[in-house]
Amino acid sequence: MNFDWAAIPAALPDLLAGLQVTILISMSGLIAGLIIGALTGTALTYGRVLNALARGYVGLIRGTPIVVQVMFIYFALPMLADLRISGVNAAIITIALNSGAFFAEIVRGALQGIPNGLREAGLAMGLPFWRVLFYVLAPLAVRRAIPALGNQVISSIKDTAIFLVIGVAELTREGQAIMSANFKTVEIWSTVAVIYLLLISAVAGLLRLLERGTATP
Amino acid sequence: MIHFEGTIKRYGDHTILSGVDLKITQGEVVVIIGPSGSGKSTLLRCINGLERISGGDLKVDGISVLGSSAQLRQIRLEAGMVFQQFNLFPHLTALENVMFGPIRARGQSKVEAREIAAQLLDKVGLSNRQHHYPSQLSGGQQQRVAIARALAVQPKLILFDEPTSALDPELRHEVLKVMQALAAEGMTMVVVTHEIGFARTVGSRLLFMDGGKIAHDGPPVDLLSNPPSQRLQEFLQHIH
Numbered sequence: 001m002n003f004d005w006a007a008i009p010a011a012l013p014d015l016l017a018g019l020q021v022t023i024l025i026s027m028s029g030l031i032a033g034l035i036i037g038a039l040t041g042t043a044l045t046y047g048r049v050l051n052a053l054a055r056g057y058v059g060l061i062r063g064t065p066i067v068v069q070v071m072f073i074y075f076a077l078p079m080l081a082d083l084r085i086s087g088v089n090a091a092i093i094t095i096a097l098n099s100g101a102f103f104a105e106i107v108r109g110a111l112q113g114i115p116n117g118l119r120e121a122g123l124a125m126g127l128p129f130w131r132v133l134f135y136v137l138a139p140l141a142v143r144r145a146i147p148a149l150g151n152q153v154i155s156s157i158k159d160t161a162i163f164l165v166i167g168v169a170e171l172t173r174e175g176q177a178i179m180s181a182n183f184k185t186v187e188i189w190s191t192v193a194v195i196y197l198l199l200i201s202a203v204a205g206l207l208r209l210l211e212r213g214t215a216t217p
Numbered sequence: 218m219i220h221f222e223g224t225i226k227r228y229g230d231h232t233i234l235s236g237v238d239l240k241i242t243q244g245e246v247v248v249i250i251g252p253s254g255s256g257k258s259t260l261l262r263c264i265n266g267l268e269r270i271s272g273g274d275l276k277v278d279g280i281s282v283l284g285s286s287a288q289l290r291q292i293r294l295e296a297g298m299v300f301q302q303f304n305l306f307p308h309l310t311a312l313e314n315v316m317f318g319p320i321r322a323r324g325q326s327k328v329e330a331r332e333i334a335a336q337l338l339d340k341v342g343l344s345n346r347q348h349h350y351p352s353q354l355s356g357g358q359q360q361r362v363a364i365a366r367a368l369a370v371q372p373k374l375i376l377f378d379e380p381t382s383a384l385d386p387e388l389r390h391e392v393l394k395v396m397q398a399l400a401a402e403g404m405t406m407v408v409v410t411h412e413i414g415f416a417r418t419v420g421s422r423l424l425f426m427d428g429g430k431i432a433h434d435g436p437p438v439d440l441l442s443n444p445p446s447q448r449l450q451e452f453l454q455h456i457h
Contacts, residue, residue, distance in 0.1 A: 118304055123293065125293065125321070125322045125367075131321055216307065216350055217350045
């Protein structure tokens with residue numbers, strides 16, 4: 001076959017518009033997911049009452065495919081609760097809830113890996129537990145968890161591709177739309193793949209900088 | 218200053234402290250020895266509430282360890298602790314470790330805290346290690362930073378939980394010297410240790426614990442020179 005190079009610049013404006021939507025969903029969803037994950041992970045590790053709730057949430061998310069989760073939020077929730085959610089918002093909520101559960105497990109693992117003596121050292125100085133958590137345990141846990149958190153960030157960015165099932169105009173959906181109009185299958189999917197690759201590489205680079213910047217001897 | 222009244226500590230069916238009565242007054246340097254499992258570390262950790270007592274009472278400066286969490290924090294501000302494993306915060310430098318208590322527990326300003334911390338690191342002979350992280354310090358140096366960190370909160374007494382047990386013999390000396398200097402300044406100290414030499418020369422009082430009880434309580438020189446029981450005599454032979 002002939003690789004039609006001209007198809008790429010023609011598709012690029014739409015694909016880049018899709019990339020913007022992908023970035024918007026990823027960033028908003030992941031920021032919310034990190035907050036959910038930090039709180040849930042802390043509850044999993046130290047909580048008494050909230051612990052059961054946190055475990056239920058993590059179990060539910062880990063036990064169901066993300067496609068089912070977004071279908072539920074986008075199609076089922078409006079019927080159950082009379083709640084209309086736009087596609088983009090459903091996508092953001094899905095990423096937030098989904099990544100939040102995985103972040104929670106990472107945070108729990110990191111917190112549990114911190115020697116108990118450090119918690120005791122903080123408490124023995126007369127600090128309330130939340131301060132020990134905030135100033136000692138959390139900074140140490142974050143440092144330990146950056147590689148694993150980074151993996152989940154990358155995973156979640158790629159997960160946004162499945163939102164084509166609810167018609168959100170993210171990168172993969174844009175690619176599919178262009179492809180079905182001009183049938184340049186190889187050209188379009190190659191370009192889509194390269195755009196994802198560049199995005200993920202940039203994110204991976206930032207994560208590496210973050211890891212290096214927070215390292216202590 | 219510290220008042221055990223029939224203090225009991227149990228883990229499940231296992232009794233660690235079986236009714237301890239003990240009064241420690243200001244300025245005493247109480248050294249606690251005893252075989253492992255005799256309850257000496259537990260006794261120490263009950264004083265600042267790291268272990269919750271199961272029965273009886275225990276008061277520090279008139280405040281019961283069974284009180285509210287605010288009261289427990291008050292006790293902890295007054296009773297500093299030095300751990301066997303040092304437990305320095307690995308993400309902070311030596312100076313920041315010592316500044317931590319004044320800022321986070323006492324609410325002092327950074328400027329004040331830095332001044333206090335620099336003075337204390339100087340006192341423990343580490344003014345040239347201010348900006349080193351714990352991982353860059355020897356065990357003896359880490360333990361001296363830990364002592365400075367405990368002092369920085371300005372406690373009325375310090376609890377030492379086997380402070381030299383994790384150290385090589387040649388590094389113990391530098392930590393014991395700092396502790397001796399503290400005792401000479403009149404600091405109230407409760408020290409769980411196997412350092413009989415320290416007990417003899419620095420201790421004002423020696424407790425021998427056995428089976429969750431205080432078996433002997435008296436002046437170190439008397440107990441060590443003339444052990445009043447077969448049990449203590451055997452114990453002392455084993456650690457020498």
